[in-house]
Amino acid sequence: MEKESFEDQFKKLTLSEIDDIISKYSDYPMNKTIRLHVFYDQNKDKPIKISVTNQDRKNMNEFAEFRHNAYAAYSIFDIEKQAFDLLMNQKPEFPPKAPDISNKLILDYISDARVFIDSTTNWVKKNIPDYFDKWDNIRKDLYSTSASYRICYHLRNYVQHKMYVPTEAVSVFSSNTVDYMLDIDNLLEDSQFVNKVKLPNDYFKDKSHMYLKGHVVEYHNQLHYLYLLAMRKYFIAKDKKVKEWHDYFAKRKFPSKLYELVTTKMELFGTGKAQFDLLDTHDTVAEFMDQLIKWGFIDFKDLV
Structure with a gap:
């Protein structure tokens, strides 16, 4: 209802x-x-x-719970996606705005992304428990094989503990975009960050690895993939039940x-x-x- x-x-x-x-x-x-x-x-x-019977109420309540669970997962991903869109669509301005604006966009995204991971992990465990181990292994595999995933994932802890967003905004007026160069020296001085992210020693010699947005795009795409896996599995597991609700209420007129x-x-x-x-x-x-x-x-x- x-x-x-x-x-x-x-x-x-x-x-x-x-x-x-x-x-x-x-x-x-x-x-x-x-x-x-x-x-x-x-x-x-x-x-x-x-007349609304007890069986009507039972089916109404079951469908309402099914829909509520679906929207709960959707809303958490939507929060992450909105933060992603705001960060990616930021335009350069002259004179530049205060760094706090950029810092907020970055902090909002990496925080919302972590909330998505934690919430969706719990959601899968609760709503499709038979699929949880497989889904969680995919998540762990993405973490272990993607440097971008690890950088963005642990950047949130770095910012939280250091009270510092380790980036510098770089405006590219020819393409009307803003990117962020990572403060590599400060990041690599943090042993906790280095130990958890586990990057090759020469990783940041590739200049493309020094800019944040490339990592954010890959991270977001991986989270989107995890979200789609979870949602599709949930709906496939419930498809027969949905058909039952559909047919039942069609007869009730x-x-x-x-x-x-x-x-x-x-x-x-x-x-x-x-x-x-x-x-x-x-x-x-x-x-x-x-x-x-x-x-x-x-x-x-x-x-x-």
Whole structure:
């Protein structure tokens, strides 16, 4: 189930209705959701007569959890991607802005990337446990074989402990871009960074290795790969269940939008309102499946 943001998303209850609800749910905690079993279609103008069974609720709740897990993984990657886009799309300015601006973009990205790795690792372990070892071995292999992965991964710890972003902005006006030259001397003086990153002794003799953005692009692409592996495996593991939800709700023939009034005792005492809660039905399942197809995770069209 999901709340929709409409100006008219709530219904003002009468004093009599409020008294009846409070009396009926007297043992409920103040903030516990009270489902009033009053339903509306997409017009939300008057109640409709419809039966929502326990099996309906079970399928609605299972689908809602499935969708919530998918969006949770998507939102974490989206945060990393937004930070990546801001860093990569930075334009040179004259006179140059204060270094703090560049430092913030770099720090935001390497921090958000670490959050993505940690969160997605936990997400895979929880939601597709049978796949976790294989996925985690791929992650470890990327770490061990990619210098860019290790540099960006441990740069976050370096910045956190040293309180210093070891780069200098370099503007390339001919291509309207900004890159960042790594402060190699300071990085190589940090034994913890050197021991963890494990670079060949002559690694930075290649000048292309001295610039941060090349490492960031490779790092981001590897994180994107890990994200796609996890999401596709999750949806493939659930594809039969999604088909079951799709077929089940198709037979139930609910309105295209089905709302239920919900409230809490806190809300009743404060505003006297009940909210329109959008329930999951065939249309919301189909819409989510269409979204997954657009994202390119899996093609459910073969299933329905």
